[in-house]
Amino acid sequence: xxxxxxxxxxxxxxxxxxxxxxxxxxxxxxxxxxxxxxxxxxxxxxxxxxxxxxxxxxxxxxxxxxxxxxxxxxxxxxxxxxxxxxxxxxxxxxxxx
Amino acid sequence: xxxxxxxxxxxxxxxxxxxxxxxxxxxxxxxxxxxxxxxxxxxxxxxxxxxxxxxxxxxxxxxxxxxxxxxxxxxxxxxxxxxxxxxxxxxxxxxxxxxxxxxxxxxxxxxxxxxxxxxxxxxxxxxxxxxxxxxxxxxxxxxxxxxxxxxxxxxxxxxxxxxxxxxxxxxxxxxxxxxxxxxxxxxxxxxxxxxxxxxxxxxxxxxxxxxxxxxxxxxxxxxxxxxxxxxxxxxxxxxxxxxxxxxxxxxxxxxxxxxxxxxxxxxxxxxxxxxxxxxxxxxxxxxxxxxxxxxxxxxxxxxxxxxxxxxxxxxxxxxxxxxxxxxxxxxxxxxxxxxxxxxxxxxxxxxxxxxxxxxxxxxxxxxxxxxx
Ligand code: SF4
Numbered sequence: 395x396x397x398x399x400x401x402x403x404x405x406x407x408x409x410x411x412x413x414x415x416x417x418x419x420x421x422x423x424x425x426x427x428x429x430x431x432x433x434x435x436x437x438x439x440x441x442x443x444x445x446x447x448x449x450x451x452x453x454x455x456x457x458x459x460x461x462x463x464x465x466x467x468x469x470x471x472x473x474x475x476x477x478x479x480x481x482x483x484x485x486x487x488x489x490x491x
Numbered sequence: 492x493x494x495x496x497x498x499x500x501x502x503x504x505x506x507x508x509x510x511x512x513x514x515x516x517x518x519x520x521x522x523x524x525x526x527x528x529x530x531x532x533x534x535x536x537x538x539x540x541x542x543x544x545x546x547x548x549x550x551x552x553x554x555x556x557x558x559x560x561x562x563x564x565x566x567x568x569x570x571x572x573x574x575x576x577x578x579x580x581x582x583x584x585x586x587x588x589x590x591x592x593x594x595x596x597x598x599x600x601x602x603x604x605x606x607x608x609x610x611x612x613x614x615x616x617x618x619x620x621x622x623x624x625x626x627x628x629x630x631x632x633x634x635x636x637x638x639x640x641x642x643x644x645x646x647x648x649x650x651x652x653x654x655x656x657x658x659x660x661x662x663x664x665x666x667x668x669x670x671x672x673x674x675x676x677x678x679x680x681x682x683x684x685x686x687x688x689x690x691x692x693x694x695x696x697x698x699x700x701x702x703x704x705x706x707x708x709x710x711x712x713x714x715x716x717x718x719x720x721x722x723x724x725x726x727x728x729x730x731x732x733x734x735x736x737x738x739x740x741x742x743x744x745x746x747x748x749x750x751x752x753x754x755x756x757x758x759x760x761x762x763x764x765x766x767x768x769x770x771x772x773x774x775x776x777x778x779x780x781x782x783x784x785x786x787x788x789x790x791x792x793x794x795x796x797x798x799x800x801x802x803x804x805x806x807x808x809x810x811x812x813x814x815x816x817x818x819x820x821x822x823x824x825x826x827x828x829x830x831x832x833x834x835x836x837x838x839x840x841x842x843x844x845x846x847x848x849x850x851x852x853x854x855x856x857x858x859x860x861x862x863x
Contacts, residue, residue: 397534397718398692400494411651419492426617428647429757442494444695444748447587448615449644451757452695452748454494459747463497466721470506 398446400454401425406435414438416445425450494747498719504547507724512549514731521551521734527683527821528552528730531669532690533560533849534718540854542720552727555821556851558672559690561637561665562589563819563843563850564773569665570595576632576663576799577608583626585619586634587641588612592846616648623652623660632795635662639696642666642784643757646764649790661795664785667771669693670701671782677709682820686730687713688723691745696761698753699743706739717745764790774843775816810834815842818851825855832860 401418403425410431413424426449431438443450515521530536536556539545545554558564570593577584577600584600591601591612604610613619616633623631635645645662652660669690676682689702694715705713712733716726726744733740743749764787771783786794795801813835814828825831825844835841837853844850848857 400492402493426644426647429643429754429760432756444692446692447641447644448617449647451640451643451692452754455747455750459494459497462725462744462747466500466503466506466725469510470503 398444398451400442401445403427403438403441403443403450406438408435410435414450416443416450418445424448495719498717498721500721503721504724507721507728508547510728511552511724511731514728514735515549515551518551518731518735525551525553526685526731526734527555528686528688528727529555529557529684529821530688530716530723531557531559531673532688532693533563533847534690534692535688535716535723536560536851536854537849538718538720538723540858542723543858544720544723548727552731555684556818556854557687557821558676558773558776558819559638559669559693560844560847560849561641561667562593562847563815564667564775565590565593565636565665565843566772566774567595568772570599571597572796572801573600573634573663574598574603574608575801576795577603577610578606579630579799581628581630582609582799583622583629583631584608584610584634585613585616585622585631586610587636589847589849590634590636592840593843594840594846616644617651620648620651620655620657620660623657624655627659629659630798631660633660633662634665636665638667638669638690638693639757639761640690640692642765643696643754643760646757646760649764649786649793650760652793653790661793661798662786663795664765665783666765667773667783668767668781670697672773672776672779673705675776675779675782676820677705677711679820681822684711684821686711686734688716688726688730689713689741691715691717691722691749694743694745694749694753696754696757699741699749699751700753702741706741710739712739713741715741715743715745715749717748763787775819777816810841813842815844815852818844825852826859828852832856 401416404417405415410428414427416425430450442454444452619633714726714729765784766787768783768785770778770780772778812829817823835845840846844852
């Protein structure tokens, strides 16, 4: 019950008491934005947020997301160079998909 | 789906696994006995089993499934209190679906519904305000359950109820907070945990600072972790690196969602609506000081237990054979419990760990039964 889904804000009302519309995987959902809106709701349009039980709980930090993935990719390149690939579980592909 | 699929890339997962294996093989103590890493949050427990992460790891790493699943630590007496209110003829009782099948002394909320109570599953607490407005002759009660992840939504719902002047709305408050419970866990002498994967969505609200004592006072490494396979593997790699280097720090793997200071707007709403309660009971763990909240005086009129003047429901002694508490603290695995798979199954659960899809016993039953 503590998981959330990412979605993109596509429409907002005039103030934070009006629900905003968030696109979650192509489905539009009405979402409360009072926990993420400090200024004008209109500034949120286009932002990615984490939606949980009808509330946008957090604005997804796109730069941090990118930085995490880049760090993983850099690590992958490095591991390949070192050739440090001993004993990788053959089932890994299927299981983590 | 954006922000999901990228974090499931199998190639990057292989890299992380190779890194973990390599590092763990150089940790001397791990060759004597496996490292015990506790994933505090039930969402992590579920993801670990669903994606088979536990089976990809070297034998030197063992997961301990922590107490961070609000349904799993829900005491029988609290369910009995919910049912007492739900069975009143004027009440519409609303709950998240996860709590429906948790057994109390007189069965579960689902059993109460079968007996004729108006029990409704809601996706969002906001739905309950609509019920209250549409049914002025009924009393609508929301079962507010969960950690800091779900607390802000309950708080905002109560603020709205107050603003709209709703007199037929109240909540049954079972919100609890994880930090005191982690401390009490670490104070127990025979609990042996080498590091923590900390809950990503609780941390989104409280930030990373409240975990400082785990590193400073108890000298355990901790990594705040997201819920996709790469998140969990990267956090494991970070933990293993810390153990390898002899460091004990609070690190944040889930920076795209969690900041050091957390969500200030959410915490402001929490301070308005909730205050700490002296102590709260956790199923399997007993009473823990300062681990639960109640409504502040300004919101006490919305407290369902006061409104309906419910009885004090006795703490109910669990079957002495049940090992829920030992599973929650890493003293044993689910299938070490004599009731596992016999008197306790997802269809007919004895303990709450068998009910929620985030509970260790349910996950074990669903994904690992038959594998020894
Ligand atoms: S199998 Fe059932 S009784 Fe045993 S520890 Fe798990 S939930 Fe508790």
